[in-house]
Amino acid sequence: FKNKADIQEEWTQGKEEMLQSADFRQCKLNELKALKKKHEAFESDLAAHQDRVEQIAAIAQELNTLEYHDSISVNARCQRICDQWDRLGNLTQKRRQALDDAEKILEKIDILHLEFAKRAAPFNNWLDGTKEDLVDMFIVHTMEEILGLLEAQRSFKVTLSEADKEYNSIVNLVREVETTVQKYQIPGGLENPYTTLTADVLTRKWSEVRTLVPQRDNILQAELKKQQNNETLRHQFADKANQVGPWIERQMDAVTAIGMGLQGSLEDQLHRLREYEQGVYAYKPHIEELEKIHQAVQEGMIFENRYTQYTMETLR
Structure with a gap:
């Protein structure tokens, strides 16, 4: 015993x-x-x-x-x-x-950490790419180009609601970890072994994106107004140039015919030249009006006008 x-x-x-x-x-x-x-x-x-x-x-x-x-x-x-x-x-x-x-508790936390890592990485990449697109500088010269950018912005904004759901879903994974760790007092439970990304980083980037969206809207709308104004100037210049151009061409043809001495005596030709000279002076206000429009066109950095074949240089 x-x-x-x-x-x-x-x-x-x-x-x-x-x-x-x-x-x-x-x-x-x-x-x-x-x-x-x-x-x-x-x-x-x-x-x-x-x-x-x-x-x-x-x-x-x-x-x-x-x-x-x-x-x-x-x-x-x-x-x-x-x-x-x-x-x-x-x-x-x-x-x-x-x-x-x-x-069971640690496995639950581990699953949450892994799920966060798997979803946070692509979402973070999307945030970086989106931010880059929203601050990207653009140069447009036509209404078609700015309307294309506006349509792209509109299509992008449609996706924001889904992105917001994904953001909240990802962040809630971390919130659940925090709640569990606090409840059971688990040391080191907040550390994610699968990624260095944190909910704070995603929150900061998501906030930046949401701030940049309306800023981009304002920039695009300002550019739209500019292109609308440019389009108006194109039409104004074209309408006037399409009147002035043919008139100048007719005067030049007539003066050329006189210079070749094909019709009438020299006195008749001189008389007719003086009449054309008076006509040119009388037409000068139209030229001056066209010059003013051209000045506005230059200030607007408008280099092409598909509505007319005439340029101020050729008309001068």
């Missing part, structure tokens, strides 16, 4: 403290899984000692039957061993449950 009791008591020494330890609360998921393996090994070891405890109890009973003179001490020691064995069994089950619960 003494031999088996000594072995049993030596084996159980420190086991209760070990089973009651909260060491797993400081572990990361991989460390916790290692602790579970260690605990499974302990459970197997515990089961292997079951026979010895039963043997100790049987020997004590036999000593009682034989009316051993120190049965009281034997019975007390046997009772302590059996009581401790029951406690070890209960503590083993409790630690197993605690390890399982902790593993």
Whole structure:
């Protein structure tokens, strides 16, 4: 009895403290899984000692039957061993449950971290590309070009509601991690092993994009007004030039004919030249009006006009 009791008591020494330890609360998921393996090994070891405890109890009973003179001490020691064995069994089950619960929590956090990493990376790339597009400088010369940019902006803005949903969904993953970590006081639980991106970075970039969108709208609208004004100037110049150009051409043809001396005497030709000269002076206000329009065209940096073949240079 003494031999088996000594072995049993030596084996159980420190086991209760070990089973009651909260060491797993400081572990990361991989460390916790290692602790579970260690605990499974302990459970197997515990089961292997079951026979010895039963043997100790049987020997004590036999000593009682034989009316051993120190049965009281034997019975007390046997009772302590059996009581401790029951406690070890209960503590083993409790630690197993605690390890399982902790593993579920850490696995939940790990899944959230992984999901965040998988979704945050493409969303971050989209934010960077979108910001670049929104601040991109553009040069347009026609209504078609600015209308194309406005349509692209309109199409882009349609996607913002889905982007907002994705942003909130991604950030909520982090919020759930924070809530779980705070609830169970998990050290290091906020650190994401799968990415260096954070919810704060995404929030800052998303805020920048949402600020840039109306700014881009204003810039495009200002350019639209400019191109509308340019288009008006093109029409004004073309309408006037298409009147002035043919008139000048007719005058030049007539003067050329006179210069060739094909019709009338020299006096008649001189008289007719003076009449054309007076006509030119009388027509000068039209030229001056066209010059003013041309000045506005130059200030507007308008280089092409598809509504007329005439330029101010050729008309001059």
